[in-house]
Amino acid sequence: MQEIEKRSHPIKQNFLTASLRKTFKEFRKQSGLQIMILIGMAFIIFFRFVPIYGLQMAFKELMPGKGIWDSPWVGFKHFRDFFTSGQFATVIGNTISLSLLKIFIAFPVPILFAILLNEVSSYRFRSIIQGVSYLPHFISYVVVFGVVSSVLNRDGGSLNSLLLALGIIDEPIHFLANKPLFWPLMVLLDIWKETGWSAIIYMAAIAGVNPELYEAAIVDGAGRVRRVISITLPSLVPVIIVLLILRVGSILDAGFDQVLVFRNPIVFEKANILDIYVMDIGISQGRFGYATAVGLFKSIISFFMLFFSNKLANRSGNGLW
Amino acid sequence: MMVNKKSYRGARIRKSMGERIFDVFNTIFMIYVCFITIYPFINTLAISFNEGPDAMTGGIYFYPRAFTLKNYAEVFADSTIIRAYAITITRTVIGVIVSLLVTGMMAYGLSKPNIVFKKAYMLICVIGMIFNAGLIPTYMLYRDTGLLNNFAVYILPSAVSIWNMILMKTFFESLPEELEQSAMIDGASTFQVFFKISIPISMPIIATICIFNGVYQWNAWFDAYMFMTRNPDLHPVQTYLYKVIALSQATSTNAADAELLERRKVNVTTIRAATVIITVLPVTFIYSIFQKHFVQGIMVGSLKS
Numbered sequence: 001m002q003e004i005e006k007r008s009h010p011i012k013q014n015f016l017t018a019s020l021r022k023t024f025k026e027f028r029k030q031s032g033l034q035i036m037i038l039i040g041m042a043f044i045i046f047f048r049f050v051p052i053y054g055l056q057m058a059f060k061e062l063m064p065g066k067g068i069w070d071s072p073w074v075g076f077k078h079f080r081d082f083f084t085s086g087q088f089a090t091v092i093g094n095t096i097s098l099s100l101l102k103i104f105i106a107f108p109v110p111i112l113f114a115i116l117l118n119e120v121s122s123y124r125f126r127s128i129i130q131g132v133s134y135l136p137h138f139i140s141y142v143v144v145f146g147v148v149s150s151v152l153n154r155d156g157g158s159l160n161s162l163l164l165a166l167g168i169i170d171e172p173i174h175f176l177a178n179k180p181l182f183w184p185l186m187v188l189l190d191i192w193k194e195t196g197w198s199a200i201i202y203m204a205a206i207a208g209v210n211p212e213l214y215e216a217a218i219v220d221g222a223g224r225v226r227r228v229i230s231i232t233l234p235s236l237v238p239v240i241i242v243l244l245i246l247r248v249g250s251i252l253d254a255g256f257d258q259v260l261v262f263r264n265p266i267v268f269e270k271a272n273i274l275d276i277y278v279m280d281i282g283i284s285q286g287r288f289g290y291a292t293a294v295g296l297f298k299s300i301i302s303f304f305m306l307f308f309s310n311k312l313a314n315r316s317g318n319g320l321w
Numbered sequence: 322m323m324v325n326k327k328s329y330r331g332a333r334i335r336k337s338m339g340e341r342i343f344d345v346f347n348t349i350f351m352i353y354v355c356f357i358t359i360y361p362f363i364n365t366l367a368i369s370f371n372e373g374p375d376a377m378t379g380g381i382y383f384y385p386r387a388f389t390l391k392n393y394a395e396v397f398a399d400s401t402i403i404r405a406y407a408i409t410i411t412r413t414v415i416g417v418i419v420s421l422l423v424t425g426m427m428a429y430g431l432s433k434p435n436i437v438f439k440k441a442y443m444l445i446c447v448i449g450m451i452f453n454a455g456l457i458p459t460y461m462l463y464r465d466t467g468l469l470n471n472f473a474v475y476i477l478p479s480a481v482s483i484w485n486m487i488l489m490k491t492f493f494e495s496l497p498e499e500l501e502q503s504a505m506i507d508g509a510s511t512f513q514v515f516f517k518i519s520i521p522i523s524m525p526i527i528a529t530i531c532i533f534n535g536v537y538q539w540n541a542w543f544d545a546y547m548f549m550t551r552n553p554d555l556h557p558v559q560t561y562l563y564k565v566i567a568l569s570q571a572t573s574t575n576a577a578d579a580e581l582l583e584r585r586k587v588n589v590t591t592i593r594a595a596t597v598i599i600t601v602l603p604v605t606f607i608y609s610i611f612q613k614h615f616v617q618g619i620m621v622g623s624l625k626s
Binding site: 023026027030032033034036037039040041043044045047048049050051052053054055057067068113116117119120121125128129131132133135136138139140142143145146147148149150151153155156157158160161162164165172192196223224257260261275278279282283288291292295296298299 | 360376381453455460480511541543560590
């Protein structure tokens with residue numbers, strides 16, 4: 001027994017070192033490629049993984065003289081402060097309301113647009129519409145504000161001019177600084193900017209449908225509406241579900257840069273969403289620990305939302321993983 | 322009657338009345354969609370060529386009423402926007418090149434089948450794509466490493482886009498191996514093969530990635546707004562425009578000196594319009610020229626995913 005053990009040990013070790021040596025040899029043989037990969041990996045690790053060490057700020061009270069590492073632990077104090085603060089209900093309420101509005105109203109629009117676009121029979125006309133509809137995706141929300149404000153401005157904006165000229169309103173409406181109109185405006189702008197772009201994936205899915213299905217339906221006397229309902233829509237369902245999972249998973253993302261550009265003191269109360277709150281509290285007021293805790297809270301909720309919505313989708317066999 | 326036999330619509334010769342009406346309404350609807358997409362740009366263009374006080378009275382839709390070049394003259398009289406423009410162009414050029422190099426090399430390496438640790442690399446990439454530490458930890462990292470108020474903050478964080486890397490990797494995997502192998506036999510190094518053989522035959526994906534990165538860099542304003550607070554000389558034109566907007570947004574707050582602000586706002590509207598046009602012109606110009614490539618590249622990207 002002992003002898004066998006004694007013998008087996010060096011062999012095992014030899015085998016380990018041999019495979020290590022083999023790996024090392026392989027590595028050296030492809031060193032050029034490995035260098036190429038490692039340069040990129042260094043960037044990923046530095047910008048994606050190193051910031052994780054900063055998450056400990058969520059459980060610490062950051063002292064001015066000391067670094068993140070040396071500051072004292074305070075446990076869940078920042079989380080408790082957030083949950084009991086008067087801001088909690090407002091911020092979460094704003095974020096989820098705006099997000100849900102976007103999911104219910106803006107999410108279906110590209111689907112409809114793709115279906116209608118597919119019914120346009122002229123190829124040329126269709127590609128012109130597509131080209132035009134992508135354009136807003138390629139400009140930033142700063143520019144969107146710039147162009148949209150020419151239309152919606154109170155003083156001389158063309159929508160107000162038109163409504164006044166038609167006698168629909170007596171006084172110009174301040175569309176851009178109007179508390180009840182803020183959320184609808186955000187949803188409409190989301191539709192304006194992203195519909196064409198988001199429709200691409202649905203167009204691709206429709207293009208993948210076997211044309212024989214349509215021919216058979218026509219032979220059976222199915223009209224256009226019937227074909228859309230019975231063939232086009234079902235073929236879109238898997239894509240719709242995957243995109244809906246992703247959208248619901250990011251329910252706490254209500255559109256950071258959009259709101260940041262369009263907010264002003266008048267609509268401030270409606271514009272105070274989670275991301276804006278984290279930025280204001282953290283960067284402007286310098287409460288790094290508290291803001292990190294709020295951000296971490298958001299990340300954790302988002303993760304679970306994604307996880308559970310995927311579970312739900314799995315029941316119908318359309319989950320992401 | 323012109324009927325395209327290849328499309329399923331061609332299977333029938335005549336359309337019913339209801340379908341013709343549908344076609345008409347659908348066409349009108351699509352024209353309407355195009356109109357509301359384009360109109361804000363046309364309107365802004367018209368206002369940017371109009372005199373300030375006149376624009377305030379409204380009623381300008383498609384063309385300027387009181388034509389002037391004063392707004393553009395005023396915008397360009399301020400040297401800030403010219404410098405901001407130079408910053409935008411610099412960051413776009415450097416950003417696209419750096420990102421293409423770093424991301425491309427990484428994708429190339431990972432596209433080879435027998436790479437040691439390939440699975441580990443890919444796992445790290447996927448986790449890195451899903452996980453985000455948040456704004457404050459990122460801010461602290463930049464602060465502690467001297468990236469704050471440093472031009473490198475425009476370039477380095479976006480040097481590797483994991484998503485683009487996966488797109489490029491998929492493309493490289495589809496390339497024929499024979500060409501590279503024969504070059505290897507002739508004694509070319511990995512880097513030589515990559516730059517002299519693989520890159521020239523990968524132009525479609527490189528063009529797509531260039532467009533994505535270029536648009537990203539041209540549009541980026543938040544990084545400068547957040548991480549370049551002490552160094553406004555290095556602000557790109559989008560951040561400059563954001564500051565112009567924030568200024569005009571703030572005017573509606575103070576009722577005390579409302580009159581003064583009202584007077585200043587007269588020109589803010591038209592000058593802002595001129596600034597917007599200057600900012601957006603290159604993007605729309607390039608977009609309309611390369612629209613075909615845009616759409617093709619996008620299709621490649623969305624089909625691969």
